[in-house]
Structures are given as structure tokens and as C-alpha cells.
Amino acid sequence: MAFDYEKYLRPGKLPHIWCPGCGHGIILKGLLRAIDTCELDKDNTAIVSGIGCASRLPGYVDFNTLHTAHGRAAAFATGIKMAKPEMNVLVVGGDGDGVAIGGNHFIHACRRNIDMTYVICNNFIYGMTGGQFSPCTPTGDRASTTPYGNPDPVFDISKLAIGAGATFVARTTSFHATQIDKLIAEGIRHKGMAVIEVLDDCPTTYGRRNKFRSVVDMMKRFKELAVPVAKAATMAKEDLEGKIVTGILHREERPEYCEQYAEVVKRAQNL
Amino acid sequence: MAKKIALLQGNEACAYGALYAGCSFFGGYPITPSTEVAEIMAKELPKTDGKFIQMEDEIGAMASVLGASLTGAKALTASSGPGISLKQELIGYACIAEIPCVIVNVMRGGPSTGMPTGPSQSDIMQARWGTHGDHAAIAVAPASCQEIFTETVRAFNLAETYRMPVQILLDEINGHMRERIELPEPGDLEVVSRQEPPVSPDQYLPFDPSFGDVPPLAAFGSGYRYHVTGLNKAADGFPTTKAKLVDAEERRQLRKVEANRNDIEKNEEYLIDDAEIVIVAIGTISRSARHAVNELREQGVKAGLFRPITLWPFPERRIAELADQTKTIIVPEMNLGQMILEVERVTKGSCALHGIGRVDGEPISPSQIIDKVKEVC
Ligand SMILES: Cc1ncc(C[n+]2csc(CCOP(=O)(O)OP(=O)(O)O)c2C)c(N)n1
Ligand code: SF4
Numbered sequence: 001m002a003f004d005y006e007k008y009l010r011p012g013k014l015p016h017i018w019c020p021g022c023g024h025g026i027i028l029k030g031l032l033r034a035i036d037t038c039e040l041d042k043d044n045t046a047i048v049s050g051i052g053c054a055s056r057l058p059g060y061v062d063f064n065t066l067h068t069a070h071g072r073a074a075a076f077a078t079g080i081k082m083a084k085p086e087m088n089v090l091v092v093g094g095d096g097d098g099v100a101i102g103g104n105h106f107i108h109a110c111r112r113n114i115d116m117t118y119v120i121c122n123n124f125i126y127g128m129t130g131g132q133f134s135p136c137t138p139t140g141d142r143a144s145t146t147p148y149g150n151p152d153p154v155f156d157i158s159k160l161a162i163g164a165g166a167t168f169v170a171r172t173t174s175f176h177a178t179q180i181d182k183l184i185a186e187g188i189r190h191k192g193m194a195v196i197e198v199l200d201d202c203p204t205t206y207g208r209r210n211k212f213r214s215v216v217d218m219m220k221r222f223k224e225l226a227v228p229v230a231k232a233a234t235m236a237k238e239d240l241e242g243k244i245v246t247g248i249l250h251r252e253e254r255p256e257y258c259e260q261y262a263e264v265v266k267r268a269q270n271l
Numbered sequence: 272m273a274k275k276i277a278l279l280q281g282n283e284a285c286a287y288g289a290l291y292a293g294c295s296f297f298g299g300y301p302i303t304p305s306t307e308v309a310e311i312m313a314k315e316l317p318k319t320d321g322k323f324i325q326m327e328d329e330i331g332a333m334a335s336v337l338g339a340s341l342t343g344a345k346a347l348t349a350s351s352g353p354g355i356s357l358k359q360e361l362i363g364y365a366c367i368a369e370i371p372c373v374i375v376n377v378m379r380g381g382p383s384t385g386m387p388t389g390p391s392q393s394d395i396m397q398a399r400w401g402t403h404g405d406h407a408a409i410a411v412a413p414a415s416c417q418e419i420f421t422e423t424v425r426a427f428n429l430a431e432t433y434r435m436p437v438q439i440l441l442d443e444i445n446g447h448m449r450e451r452i453e454l455p456e457p458g459d460l461e462v463v464s465r466q467e468p469p470v471s472p473d474q475y476l477p478f479d480p481s482f483g484d485v486p487p488l489a490a491f492g493s494g495y496r497y498h499v500t501g502l503n504k505a506a507d508g509f510p511t512t513k514a515k516l517v518d519a520e521e522r523r524q525l526r527k528v529e530a531n532r533n534d535i536e537k538n539e540e541y542l543i544d545d546a547e548i549v550i551v552a553i554g555t556i557s558r559s560a561r562h563a564v565n566e567l568r569e570q571g572v573k574a575g576l577f578r579p580i581t582l583w584p585f586p587e588r589r590i591a592e593l594a595d596q597t598k599t600i601i602v603p604e605m606n607l608g609q610m611i612l613e614v615e616r617v618t619k620g621s622c623a624l625h626g627i628g629r630v631d632g633e634p635i636s637p638s639q640i641i642d643k644v645k646e647v648c
Contacts, residue, residue, distance in 0.1 A: 002409070008500075012511060042496060043493075043494045043496060044492055045490065046491050046492070048338070049518075051501075053579065055411045058498065059498055059509060059510070061499070062496060063496055064341075064491040064492065064496050064497070065496075065497075066338070066341065066491075066498075066500075067498045067499065067500040067501065067502070068337075068364065068501065069334075069360055069361060069364050069501055072330060072331070072334040072361065074340035075326060075327075075330065075332075075334030075335055075338070076332035076334045076337060077338060078324065078334075078335050078338065079296070079298060079324075079333070079334060079335030079336060079337060079339040079340075079341075079342075079346070080339065080341065080342055080491060081320070081336025081338075082296070082324055082335065082339065083295075083296050083322055083324045083338070083339035083342040083343075084343075084491065084492050085346045086492070087342070087491065087492050098390040103328075104327050104328060104331070105327060105331050105334070107327075108326070108331070109325040113281040174559070246337070261317075261324075263321065265316050265317040265320060267317075268314075268317035268318045269317070269318055
């Protein structure tokens, strides 16, 4: 039977604002399938975002939804999770939102290993504000604020998350639509900070300036460059240059933040 | 029954007042001279199943407070100077999204890092206009440690009643001074919690004006699913740019405070009735002013004190009345002329007006006020 997305949508709030061909819609569908797989209760689930095209996602879905300020989603989400640890907390946002302005909140949420699932839609650009470069824009690429090519080195979001202490980190692309929900579902099931980086396409402000005028071109590129982790493990470093390693990149068990705080409560109360 | 007596610092009194009010969440980032508030909350909250979190910065702290408040918690943060500046964007978020919370600002001078250990009252205007856009503001400015306790409880009550951020302004001297406090027993002071929706989840709109100017706020996770955004929104919480809806929403949010001034405003008047000179002062400087009034009275000068306890909304009606019945108003404040701007706006030249400003980290003494009175009268 076809998947019933409507069960989780707010039909009155559609159509969405995203451009035709935008990868955010694919990620939305993956997220809903993952939520369904994990049988999350709508009343007991909060979806939090910052500001950006990707961050408009919560408005379309029927949960406790919080569209915060640019970059602050992880910190709002931390407050929700700490105050009500029984809630499932998910964060969705763009690369600019998550690791530029929100970089500090992002790494510290990873460090705490607080139990939330952070889906980061990395389209290599600031979509909503019209195509300025982000920390994930490839060096040399064009953006509205890098008219002569981007001089900045690139942030690898997944590596950043692993380095900062997230205990579940996975990466895929909007081409790998069926992998998105599997990885998000794994992230939701994981106890601790789960980061799922989804490389996706923004034909309007990134593609247009960088020879990916058609979404198909971009998807083809994702398809060609993707290398599953298991295969990547067998490949030489030089051969992996420029490739996108996909799948679960990191998984470990480490005490979760709210559980750690519960221990603090016990000590304070001498229980 | 004898009251419990304690010797508490102002910052400690503030923390204990918050606990009395039912605060169950604190998100903070340390900064002098506000740090003791965080330290007491870190110690006390886990004892009562509350949560304390030291965030990575003040913005994160403010964000965590708003997230926690949406789950139904009474939430607090405390900061000073640059930390309060960092929080401003999200104080605006709390205004537009109508999320109750309390922000303690133990004021220090500035701009920027200023004088971390010096007293100041230089955030008077920031407390009103710090965040961008039009919005209402409530700020209280207690003077003694006892009052810091009770005003903190009242700040939570106001935040919950009007579904908005409320600021508590301390000035380092009262934040750090120790005084004898009578600790209220449970029930002695009124404690208010936000209104829960009187309707079922399918009928609930989180910003529905048909509930009145303050729509009830359901807790995340309580079965009422709704959307919160920092964008201008319609009654259902979803963004709108429809001029009529945006205008109505903005005006309703201002009206929450304007129409309820009688409930929100609180002042102290001392020897005002026949006063020819009225000193308008807040916080610790009001204590110097009271001394000055006593001495001036002994010398036969008819002086009086008007002390706004609620600084915002500004007690404009009462100050305008005082301006009509007195010859001179004097405004001593630990900044270079912030509150006097407001007094000037309100009195519209109907009496003589003089300010005393000080930004050198020293308080304004009674004799400095007396000298000024003698100079201008
Ligand atoms: C404090 C603040 N600074 C800047 C902005 C403007 N702004 C809105 S969205 C955005 C970038 C969004 O990019 P990204 O997070 O990558 O998401 P996308 O739109 O590409 O999905 C910026 C800079 C803002 N809203 N708030
Ligand atoms: S601008 Fe880019 S990111 Fe934004 S909706 Fe359009 S395609 Fe998507």
C-alpha cells in the first residue's frame, strides 16, 4: 500500500514554499517515513527548526512544532528535551542554520550527547536569503557573495559532528531517497545525539550558479559520487578524494545527557 | 508562627524567590555580577526535580529557557551586560511567540565588557527597547533583598499571566549586598501559573484572540499539537503577512500590558503628599534618595521620593500627576540620563527637571542628591 503521508501532514498548510526540484521535499518524505517506522506518537514528538528554507519543514507536519530563530534550533530543542525527557525531539534545518550561525549550539549538543535526532539538509548554500555561500559551499564555487569563486575551505558536517561527540552520525543524499528514512529511523532509535546529514539540491540558488541548472544533473552527480561506507573502507585515500561517503559513519554508546542529569538529581536528593 | 529568617544576598534572594514561584528550569551562562543566581539554581533545582543547564552561551541559554517553557515549565535565566545584549534576539522571540519566562539582569556598565564588578543602572532603556520591533515590555526593579524575593515571585506571576518575558533589573549593589530576609511560607505570597486551554485539542488555537488578549498556552506534549514561530502569525500560530491580521496581532500584544497597567504597575511613594521636590529613583539609588529625603525634611525642605518598582511599563500617569503638584523633580540614576528621558517625556515640561548621572562604578550618595537639591532650588 502506498505510504499515507497525509496522516502526518497539515494539509491546510500546503502547498509548501519550496521551489520545484528542491531537495527539502524528499527529506520531508523520508522524515515522515522514519517517524512512521519508529511509531512515534504525534503528541509526544516535537520538531524544531531554525530559519531557512529547510527550516520551514515543521510548519507542514502535525506534531508539536517550533520554528525558532536562525541557528538556535538545537538550543531550543535542548531546553525541550531537558525539561521533558520523555518527549521525542527532532531538529531539522539547513547547513547555514546548523553549522554557521548555529555552529556553537550544534557542537555542544553533540558534546552533551543529548537524545535528539538532528536532520541537517546540506544544500551547500543559503537558499532562503538568495544564494550566499555557506560553510559548506565547495571552495571555488559561485554564490551571490562569492562572485569570483568561494575562497573558504569547507566544513564537513558529519566529521564535525563526530569530532564534537555525537554518538550516531550518518550521511546520505537526496538521490538516495530510500536510504534517508532508514538512516533517520536508526537515528531516532539511537539513544543520544544523532546527526543525519543529507546532501540535497537547491536548483534555484546553488545549481543555477554552479552548472547544475537541472535537478537531474545534480542527482546524477550525487549518484556518481556516493560511495557506501563499507566500500569506502576498502578504497585508497586518493580514490576517495571528492567522493561522498554514505551510510552510518559513526555509532558508539556513551551516557546520554538527560540520563546523566538524572544521576545529578539522585545525588542532590541522596536517593 | 515565627517566620524563617535568613541572611541572603540579593542574587540569592532572587534564586530563592524563583524557586518559591515554582521555577523548575534554569538555563544560563555565567557572567559577573549575576553568577550567584545560576549557582543557587544549580544547587537547588535538582533537589526539587527541576533542571539546571549551563549552556554554551547566553543565546543558547535563552533558547533553552524558551524551549523548556513551551513544555510547561516556569523557566529562568540570569545574566548581565554583554550577556543580556546577546539574549536580545530571543527576548524578541519570547515577545512575538508569547512564551512566558523570566530574565534577571544584574546590570553592569558598558557598552561591551564595561565594568564587570561595578554597579550600574544602565540597561533601563535596553530593558524597554533592547530587541527589535514593536512590543510590550515588563520589567521590575526591586530595591532590597526582601523585595528582590517578592518581586521575583511577582515577575513569574506576570510572565505567566501575560504570557510574555519579564525582566528583573538588579544593579550589582543589591545583587551582592546581604540583608535579613523573612522567608515567606508557602501560601504567603500568591503564585500564578499560566492558563491552560479551556477547549479540546481540536478546537485549540494558540493565539486565538477570542480567548481575550492573552490566549491560553498549552504545554508541548500535553496532547495539544500546535505550531510556534517567530514570524508574525495568525490565530493558529502559522505565519501570515496579511496586513489586517499582523496589525491586529501586534496591537493585541501591546494591549496585554497597556490595558492591564493597574495590575502590573507598582510604585512606592514616600512623603509625597506635600512634596515640593520629588526624587524619582529605582533600585539601590532609591535607598540613597530616601536618606536624602529624610535629611532634607529635617532641614525643612519638603522633599519626597517616588520609586517605580515596576519600571516598565513606566508609571507615566502618576509621574505626570506629581509633576503638576510639585515644583521640581530630580532623577538620580547610575547612568548618564536614561530614566530621565522617560520622566521628561511624561512631565512635558510642567515642572523643573534635573538629573544626576554617575557611571564611575560608585553609587550616588545621599549627600550628592542633597547637594543637587540645594543647587537647583
Ligand atoms: C540572526 C539572523 N541572521 C540572518 C538571517 C537571514 N537568514 C535567513 S535564512 C538564512 C540562511 C539559510 O540557509 P540554510 O540554513 O543553509 O538553509 P536553506 O535556506 O538553504 O535551506 C539567513 C542567513 C536571519 N533570519 N537571522
Ligand atoms: S531556494 Fe533552494 S533551498 Fe530554498 S526552496 Fe528554493 S530550491 Fe529549496
